[in-house]
């Protein structure tokens with residue numbers, strides 16, 4: 236039974252624990268098929284529109300290639316190349332695209348724009364990053380943790396840095412999967428309170444510990460995975476200088492990594508800034524799985540597209 240058919244994926248809040256573990260299981264299967272050259276055209280003849288308001292390397296390429304490997308077709312639509320950029324409304328865009336395509340992927344600034352698109356779309360909508368959520372990234376991240384460590388229960392992920400979209404989706408994913416998640420952010424840059432509270436509520440059911448701290452060493456202590464992201468996300472560029480100062484003590488370097496378990500892995504959604512949120516020594520070192528993580532975007536999004544549109 237596929238409980239996700241026809242649904243939207245706007246955040247991981249909408250997915251059950253079982254749905255997340257099933258997506259990861261299917262992704263691991265699809266990864267094997269792709270490596271062995273086994274055809275898997277589960278979306279033959281289907282088309283997905285991809286709307287981008289922000290830049291992208293991984294998301295654009297992994298969705299487009301993934302759709303192609305599934306026998307379907309993906310359309311890259313930059314916001315400024317379609318009428319949306321000239322003021323056509325989100326509801327009209329959703330209604331029109333729904334008449335042509337089998338699914339819509341969107342990367343946008345405001346999460347409410349993606350919600351509005353979904354509310355007016357008769358085909359599944361996938362959130363490919365908003366200011367508040369990056370669900371596809373967290374699915375690939377937890378898939379990577381599972382592949383390397385073999386289990387979720389009892390694991391701990393530490394997120395060090397900006398309490399942003401990536402941090403939000405990781406907290407929710409960890410809460411759902413029973414993975415402890417310690418976030419360490421500077422004062423004033425913590426994850427949003429509403430999202431933190433939602434993750435903490437979910438964690439009560441799964442037994443995970445979700446905490447938001449200010450001390451990076453405390454957060455990293457005993458962690459199986461240490462995660463960071465850029466200090467200045469897309470859309471916050473005017474704060475770059477002040478952020479550079481505020482985040483200095485939050486750099487993931489060898490010294491901070493030594494507070495984690497000795498076999499801890501390092502994760503980063505990428506793109507990264509070496510010398511800022513992470514040193515080259517860590518991101519290019521033996522504990523880093525960032526390119527496996529980037530690859531897993533492809534596999535887990537294929538699983539997601541098959542579940543929603545198959």
Ligand code: CP
Pocket residue numbers: 290291292293294295364372504505506
């Ligand atoms: N991690 C991620 O979403 O990368 P892009 O911005 O390159 O898509």
Ligand code: NVA
Pocket residue numbers: 364399400401464465467468469504505506
């Ligand atoms: N937090 C980053 C993630 C990029 C994939 C941003 O929103 O720019």
